[in-house]
Each structure stands twice: as C-alpha cells, then as structure tokens.
Amino acid sequence: MKAFIRGAGVVGGFGCRxxxxxxxxRKRPAPDSDPAASGSSTEASAVSTATARTDLLDQLIPPxxxxxxxxxxxxxxxxxxLAREDAGMxxxxxxxxxxxxATGMGPTANTLDLQAADVAATDLALSPILFxxxxxxxxxxxxxMLLKIRGPSLSINQYEMAVPxxxxxxxxxxxxxxxxxxxxxxxxxxxxxxxxxALNCRDLKNGNGGQRAAPVGEGSSFFILTRSGTQDxxxxxVRHVLMGGTRRQNGAPIPNxxxxxxxxxxxxxxxxxxxxxxxxxxxxGTFPTSMGMDVAAAMLLLRTEQLLSISVPQFxxxxxxxxxxxxxxxxxxxxxxxxxxxxxx
Amino acid sequence: MNRQQPVSVSGMxxxxxxGKNLPDCMEAxxxxxxxxxxxxxxxxxxxxxxxxxxxxxxxxxxxxxxxxRAVRLALAATNEALADAGLTPAALRKKxxxxxxxxxxxxxxxxxxxxxxxxxxxxxxxxxxxxFLIVNPSQWLARHFDFSGPHLTIVTxxxxxxxxxxxxxxxxxxxxxxxxxxxxxxxxxxxTYYGFIALLNSDTAACKPFDVHRNGxxxxxxxxxxxxxxxxxxxxxxxxxxxxxxxxxxxxxxxHLTAPHPEGCGLRVAVQDALxxxxxxxxxxxxxxxxxxxxxxNDRVESFFFHQVFPGVPFGSTKGYTGHTLGAxxxxxxxxxxxxxxxxxxxxxxxxxxxxxxxxxxxxxxPTEIRxxxxxxxxxxxxxxxxxxxxxxxxxx
Numbered sequence: 130m131k132a133f134i135r136g137a138g139v140v141g142g143f144g145c146r147x148x149x150x151x152x153x154x155r156k157r158p159a160p161d162s163d164p165a166a167s168g169s170s171t172e173a174s175a176v177s178t179a180t181a182r183t184d185l186l187d188q189l190i191p192p193x194x195x196x197x198x199x200x201x202x203x204x205x206x207x208x209x210x211l212a213r214e215d216a217g218m219x220x221x222x223x224x225x226x227x228x229x230x231a232t233g234m235g236p237t238a239n240t241l242d243l244q245a246a247d248v249a250a251t252d253l254a255l256s257p258i259l260f261x262x263x264x265x266x267x268x269x270x271x272x273x274m275l276l277k278i279r280g281p282s283l284s285i286n287q288y289e290m291a292v293p294x295x296x297x298x299x300x301x302x303x304x305x306x307x308x309x310x311x312x313x314x315x316x317x318x319x320x321x322x323x324x325x326x327a328l329n330c331r332d333l334k335n336g337n338g339g340q341r342a343a344p345v346g347e348g349s350s351f352f353i354l355t356r357s358g359t360q361d362x363x364x365x366x367v368r369h370v371l372m373g374g375t376r377r378q379n380g381a382p383i384p385n386x387x388x389x390x391x392x393x394x395x396x397x398x399x400x401x402x403x404x405x406x407x408x409x410x411x412x413x414g415t416f417p418t419s420m421g422m423d424v425a426a427a428m429l430l431l432r433t434e435q436l437l438s439i440s441v442p443q444f445x446x447x448x449x450x451x452x453x454x455x456x457x458x459x460x461x462x463x464x465x466x467x468x469x470x471x472x473x474x
Numbered sequence: 475m476n477r478q479q480p481v482s483v484s485g486m487x488x489x490x491x492x493g494k495n496l497p498d499c500m501e502a503x504x505x506x507x508x509x510x511x512x513x514x515x516x517x518x519x520x521x522x523x524x525x526x527x528x529x530x531x532x533x534x535x536x537x538x539x540x541x542x543r544a545v546r547l548a549l550a551a552t553n554e555a556l557a558d559a560g561l562t563p564a565a566l567r568k569k570x571x572x573x574x575x576x577x578x579x580x581x582x583x584x585x586x587x588x589x590x591x592x593x594x595x596x597x598x599x600x601x602x603x604x605x606f607l608i609v610n611p612s613q614w615l616a617r618h619f620d621f622s623g624p625h626l627t628i629v630t631x632x633x634x635x636x637x638x639x640x641x642x643x644x645x646x647x648x649x650x651x652x653x654x655x656x657x658x659x660x661x662x663x664x665x666t667y668y669g670f671i672a673l674l675n676s677d678t679a680a681c682k683p684f685d686v687h688r689n690g691x692x693x694x695x696x697x698x699x700x701x702x703x704x705x706x707x708x709x710x711x712x713x714x715x716x717x718x719x720x721x722x723x724x725x726x727x728x729x730h731l732t733a734p735h736p737e738g739c740g741l742r743v744a745v746q747d748a749l750x751x752x753x754x755x756x757x758x759x760x761x762x763x764x765x766x767x768x769x770x771x772n773d774r775v776e777s778f779f780f781h782q783v784f785p786g787v788p789f790g791s792t793k794g795y796t797g798h799t800l801g802a803x804x805x806x807x808x809x810x811x812x813x814x815x816x817x818x819x820x821x822x823x824x825x826x827x828x829x830x831x832x833x834x835x836x837x838x839x840x841p842t843e844i845r846x847x848x849x850x851x852x853x854x855x856x857x858x859x860x861x862x863x864x865x866x867x868x869x870x871x
Contacts, residue, residue, distance in 0.1 A: 225743075228726065234606060235629065260669030261731055261856075265578065265629035270857030273726040279740060281747075282726040282859050283637060286629045287613070288606050294626050301644045306476035307747070327602050344602055372624055417606075463603040464617070 130304050132354040134364040134472075136216025138208040138314075139425045141348030141413040142179030146211055150422070151429050151436065153412045158440040179346030179414035180319050183207050190275065197258050198271060201236040201318040205268040206275060208314055208349035213276065216353045225280040227302050227311040230269040231295035233288045233417020234317050234344070236262055268316060280308045289460050290372070291315060292420040293468030296354075297370040303356050314351030315418035317344065346414015350421030365431045368455060369471040374464075383471060386455045387430075387437075387444045389423040391415055404457070405444040420470070423458035427472040430456060478751040480718035480866065481643045484653075484703040485559025486809045487551040489531075490696025490802070491524035492795045495554050499795075500813050503821035504841050507795045510680050510692045513662055521676045523662055524694035524797030540608050543661035544577055547697035547802070548611045549618065552655055559701040560713055561653070563619045569707070572623035572651040574642045575612040576634025576658035578666065578801035611659050623651045629801070632765075633724070633855035634658055635698070636804030636863050640722030642702050652707045658805035659697035666800065667693055673732060681768035681798075683791035683823055684777060684837045686830035691767040694797020698805040700812075717812045720848070720866045721752025727858030733771050738779040740860040745783065745852065748862040752848070756784050760846025761820045763811045764837065765854045766791020767798050768825065772854055774833060781834035788844065790837040794824025804853040808863050811851040815867045820844055 139146065143153040183203040186195065189210050195203065213222060261267060266284035273282055281302060287294050292315050299311040324344070354367065369383075388404045413422045430437045431454070438445045444454070455473040462468075486496055491508045493499035502508065510522035531546055541549070556562065600608070607613045612625040628634045628641065635658025642656030670676040670693060677690035700719075708715060725743035727735035734741070749755060762784060764776050768791075780789055792810050799806055814820045823837035830836075852862045 225725075232629075234602075257669070257672040257674075260665070260672050263665065263669070264631055264856050266631050266855070266857045266859060267731065269630075270726075270731050270859075273728040273858065274730070277728050279726050279728050279743060281724040282630065282857075283641075283724070284629045286610070286627050287625070288603060288610065294624070297624075298641065298644075301641075301648065304648075305478065305644065323602060323605075326605075374622070417603075463601070464607065464613070 131357045131366040135353040138211025199262045202268040204349040205316040208351040212351040227280040227308040229313040231291035231315040289462040315421035316349040317416040319347035344416040368473045371469040374466040407441045420460040427456040475747045475750045480720040482715035485555045485701035487554025488698040494530035507824045548659035551697040551699040555699040569652040570623040571621035572654040573612040573625040574638040576628045576638035576801045631856035633853040633859045633861035634801040636861035657699035658802035660801040682825040683766035683768045692797040694799040698809040721748040721864030723747030724861040744860040744862045752864040762789040763851040777833035790823035
C-alpha cells in the first residue's frame with residue numbers, strides 16, 4: 130500500500146521547517162561523502178553546527194506549558210507541530226490520529242548530560258521531573274497531550290532501524306483500518322557524554338572504533354501520513370518500506386533510483402544495480418534516526434522545481450532518468466541490517 | 475477498526491518472582507504469592523520489590539558479560555516459549571521469524587556502561603551502536619537465534635509488552651513473518667526504582683490493588699514471551715495452538731504524563747478497538763486481567779470503567795504476585811490470561827482485603843471459576859498509553 134505524505138516538520142542544525150532544509154540544500158548541494166565517517170578532524174565543527182535550536186516553540190506554545198519539558202522532547206514537539214502546520218491542519222488533527230515516535234538513543238543522552246553522567250540513585254530520587262523525562266515514551270506523551278491526539282500510540286527504539294520500522298508500522302495501521310491518519314516521526318538528541326565516551330573508546334582502540342565513531346548532530350522529523358487517494362496531495366507518496374539484513378531481504382531491487390544514504394556508505398550491491406548516490410549528512414549530521422531527515426529531503430527534491438537538478442545533477446543527467454523518479458532513503462546498520470523508505474511522485 | 479483474523483499462540487514462556495516458568499507461576503497464582511522484599515541489588519533501599527531469584531536464571535548466561543539482566547530474563551522466557559511451541563532454532567532456520575519485545579529498562583541499561591566509560595573504570599570500549607544494541611532485547615534475541623525476520627523493540631512504558639504482542643499479530647497477518655517471538659522484559663533498575671519513589675507511587679509495604687488502603691505499586695522484574703505463528707505453518711506441522719490472539723487495541727489519553735484520564739478516555743477506545751478487531755462484545759468476555767497497580771488513581775479509573783462497560787464480569791490484578799514489571803507487565807499478564815482461560819479459573823486479586831467504598835466494583839478475592847472462551851488483558855501506561863489484548867481459546871486452537 131502507498132501512503133500519502135500530507136505534511137512534514139523538521140528541526141535540525143540547519144534550522145526549523147522544510148523551508149530551512151530546502152534553503153540549506155540549495156546552498157550546499159550533496160557532496161556525496163559522509164562527514165561522520167571521515168574521522169575526528171571534521172567532527173568538532175560538524176557537531177557545533179548540527180545541534181538544533183527550538184526557540185520557535187515558545188512562539189507556538191506558551192513557555193509555561195513547556196517548563197518541565199527537556200530539549201529532547203522539545204525538538205519532537207516542535208517538529209510535530211510544524212508537520213501539522215505544513216499539512217494545513219492547524220485547526221487540529223483528527224482525534225483518532227495515530228502517533229509513532231521512533232528513536233535510536235531515546236532521551237537517555239539528554240538525561241545523562243543534565244546530570245553530568247552521574248546516574249547515582251540519590252540524585253535521581255530528587256527529581257520526579259527528570260525521571261519522567263527519562264521515560265522513553267515521554268516525547269510521545271507530550272505530543273499527544275499538546276495536539277489532542279487520542280488514536281493508537283507507539284514509541285519504538287531500534288537504533289538505526291527505528292525510522293523504517295516506524296513508517297512500516299504507520300502503514301500497517303492505516304492498512305488495518307486502525308486509523309486513517311498517522312503522525313510518524315523520529316528524534317535523537319546529541320549527547321556530549323556519549324560522544325566523548327565514543328571518542329575515548331576509539332582512541333583506546335587505536336582508531337579502530339567501529340564504522341562510525343560517534344553520532345553527529347541531532348534533530349527531529351515528523352510526517353503526517355494518510356491513506357492513498359483520500360486527500361489533496363502536494364507531496365510524493367511513500368511507495369515502499371523495505372527492510373533486510375545479512376540473511377534476509379524483503380522486496381525486489383528497484384531500478385533507476387536515487388539513493389540518499391545518510392551514514393550508509395556506498396556499498397549498495399545488494400540492490401542489484403549501481404544507482405546514483407547522494408548524501409546530505411553535511412546539513413543535518415549522521416545520527417541513528419537521521420534517515421527521517423533524508424525522507425524530508427527526498428520529499429523536497431521530488432516536489433520542488435529544479436531542486437533535484439541543482440543538488441544532485443548527476444541523477445537527472447543520467448541516461449536512465451525516469452519520468453517518475455524514485456528516491457530511496459537508505460540506512461544501513463552496523464550489524465548488517467538495512468532499511469529503505471522509497472519515495473515517489 | 476476492521477475485524478482482524480485471529481493469530482495462533484503456539485507457545486508461551488514466563489519468568490518472574492512468582493516462578494521460573496509459566497507452570498510454576500500459575501501454581502503460585504493459585505497457592506501462595508511470593509513476598510516482596512527490599513531489593514538485594516540496591517543496598518540500603520527500603521521499598522519492597524518482587525525480585526527474580528538468581529536461581530531462576532540459567533547459570534550459563536551469567537558468564538556472558540554482554541548480557542544485561544533484561545536480556546537474560548528475555549532469553550529464559552523465549553527458550554521456554556519455543557519449547558512449549560515445539561520449535562527449535564534449527565527448525566526455524568528457513569522460516570521468517572520476527573522478534574517484537576516491549577521493554578522500559580532494557581533500553582536504558584546502557585547508562586551503566588557509559589558511566590563506567592566516562593569515569594575510566596573498566597572501560598567497555600563500545601561504539602555507540604554497540605552500546606545501544608547490546609541492551610536492545612529484540613536485537614539481542616534475533617542475533618542469538620539467528621532469526622531472519624524483522625525485529626523491533628517497543629518502549630511504550632507499562633504497555634510495551636501488550637503493544638509488542640499486538641504488533642506481532644500484524645506481522646503474522648500481513649504475511650511478513652511465519653513466526654514472531656513477542657513479549658516483554660524488564661529488570662529492576664535503580665533509575666526506575668528511585669523514580670517511582672520520587673513520583674510518590676511506590677508503596678512501602680506489599681501492594682494492595684483495588685483495596686481501600688492501597689498506597690502505590692511494588693516494582694517487579696521478569697519476562698514473558700509468546701510464539702505467534704501463521705495458520706499455514708501451524709497447520710502444516712500439525713501443532714495445536716494454546717489460544718488465539720484475536721484482538722488488539724491501543725489509544726492515548728492525551729491527558730497527563732503520569733496519571734490516567736479520570737474517565738478512562740483512552741482505555742475506552744482501546745477496549746472498543748480490541749473487541750471490534752476480535753469481533754467480540756463485552757458480554758463475550760469471561761474475565762479481565764486488570765492493570766491494577768495499587769495506585770489510587772489507576773485502580774479507581776479501572777473500577778469505574780469495569781462497572782460501566784463490563785458489569786458483572788469478574789476481574790482481578792496479578793500485580794500482587796509479580797509486582798509491576800513495567801515493560802514486561804503486558805506480556806506476563808497476557809500469558810497469565812491465556813493460562814487462566816485454559817484452566818477456566820482465574821486467580822484471586824492478591825493484596826485485596828478491604829473494599830474501597832468509593833469504588834463501584836471490586837476484584838475477585840479468591841480463585842474463581844470462569845465460563846467462556848474470551849478474556850481481556852489490559853495495561854494503562856505512563857504517558858497515557860492504553861493497550862488491550864483479547865485472547866480466545868477453542869475454535870480449533
């Protein structure tokens with residue numbers, strides 16, 4: 130089943146709203162390299178430019194309402210509100226809208242930073258607010274309360290595979306008739322403590338610290354998905370969600386596609402052909418759920434006139450460029466799993 | 475909500491303070507409840523908990539330093555569930571086997587290793603991916619058994635175990651998997667232990683669900699797993715299932731971070747969706763496994779809800795035997811619900827002594843014979859998540 134994207138909201142180091150992401154793509158086209166994979170020389174600057182600001186939220190919601198909300202949840206709340214705004218549903222989402230929040234690291238990173246990585250029980254006992262914000266579904270709870278969403282709700286944590294699993298679940302819900310509309314999104318928060326620990330470990334391992342030493346950047350992206358054919362649609366569809374691994378593959382190779390491969394590397398031999406690649410990690414970083422940003426970028430590339438030719442000219446100039454191009458947002462995990470969200474007009 | 479095809483439950487496994495496997499747990503539910511005590515793992519802590527004795531866990535697992543306790547519990551329950559289903563990892567080698575696990579603590583246990591790394595003591599030298607994936611129970615189980623299907627960890631707090639089973643049902647019905655291992659797991663953890671004390675939701679004595687003197691929950695730990703199987707595969711191997719997962723509903727309160735909606739707004743929708751998907755009505759329900767934490771608000775909301783929607787239907791909480799096992803609770807109670815349906819008998823609501831005059835209906839006070847083939851297991855979670863499972867026996871299960 131295809132699912133329509135009715136609207137999207139993004140918050141990242143590039144700014145807030147799809148317009149900020151579009152502007153960033155126009156100014157800094159895809160270099161087809163992965164800054165997070167290249168080592169420590171670029172990491173410090175990448176981190177400093179890729180953390181997200183959420184000041185805009187204070188214009189949308191009275192600050193007093195959010196006084197107990199941490200940075201992690203603020204990013205998610207802001208992105209979800211921007212998705213609603215982008216969908217032209219500012220007066221409210223249907224009450225039975227489903228909500229799925231995916232994360233790779235959860236609010237753990239934020240909690241650790243707030244405590245200077247001290248998880249001593251005596252400190253935690255002092256703060257019911259800190260504890261509440263550390264619970265993995267706190268962001269989903271805040272969103273459902275603020276947007277008055279009372280449909281099915283799910284929070285999932287599956288590191289780099291969280292985003293495709295969230296989209297798959299959203300489509301399942303629509304297909305089952307559980308709901309007609311799903312607000313599906315992702316969020317990860319930069320953790321200085323986690324980052325430092327990762328770099329220390331890499332040093333201890335003499336630079337052999339894994340494919341990607343540490344997550345770079347942070348952000349949140351939310352999308353409003355609806356059943357195909359029921360709405361006036363400005364955006365492309367989610368055509369497929371495919372997942373596989375070392376011993377499994379669901380779905381067939383898709384020819385003539387552009388691959389957005391945030392943190393995935395260029396090894397896409399399992400697809401059965403050699404597609405054109407692009408990578409926008411320089412705009413929003415590479416963190417477990419940054420695939421959500423890729424989906425937003427893919428939407429913009431397919432929707433906005435000339436953006437594709439400006440940012441990834443080699444795709445449109447290719448000999449097999451199709452009338453209706455598809456963009457595959459690909460995430461490959463360190464354990465060999467991969468997930469792909471295919472966007473098309 | 476559309477009516478859904480029922481999905482076969484071919485096997486179950488459970489480990490918690492009440493027993494090291496599901497038969498032992500059921501025996502405890504009808505004979506003697508364990509007594510909660512201060513946690514051995516947290517020196518100086520006073521609030522009682524339902525801790526799983528170390529002797530319940532396979533000793534071989536303790537030699538694997540990469541296994542956090544939530545994973546050890548999950549593995550024990552999975553091994554039992556697979557054996558109960560008559561399946562071996564080798565037999566599943568060419569099948570599409572998925573794993574969906576609910577947890578609350580499991581995903582947070584990476585904090586401990588991170589703290590050691592930052593202080594330079596016993597550095598684990600884990601990459602961020604390794605750090606998060608070794609505490610992720612679905613990832614761990616999928617790798618351990620070399621299962622080839624998708625795996626997913628759900629973190630909807632106290633309803634995570636129910637949600638995992640509900641999502642697993644979809645994976646079977648959609649044809650994505652032949653078999654799904656679905657359930658929940660959680661271990662005692664200092665963050666949640668002191669967190670519930672900070673929220674003033676932890677009782678200093680044994681919990682008393684629905685009692686007039688109820689004063690909060692006791693935390694517990696444990697895991698339960700169900701083997702959900704496609705009809706084609708089950709029929710092909712001539713296996714008789716234990717029950718059917720016939721309905722699942724989930725809905726948010728959109729009300730408060732730590733308190734349920736006073737009128738059970740989300741619970742009402744979740745129950746309605748679960749019954750609709752099962753093609754059942756309230757009058758079909760033989761009994762209900764209530765969430766029944768022992769907190770003032772949760773039990774009040776559930777009692778009023780049962781009075782309005784399920785008049786005369788017997789209900790009870792099993793938290794007095796297990797404690798509140800958070801992400802595992804929905805799965806443990808789902809397993810108890812199916813086992814009670816098989817026995818046609820539900821356990822007494824342990825800890826209930828004096829009825830609350832402000833509540834309209836009260837739980838069963840002794841083991842109670844039930845009549846019928848359909849039962850509900852419901853969970854009300856932190857953040858206003860409500861999830862409900864419907865199980866049926868018979869019809870060729």
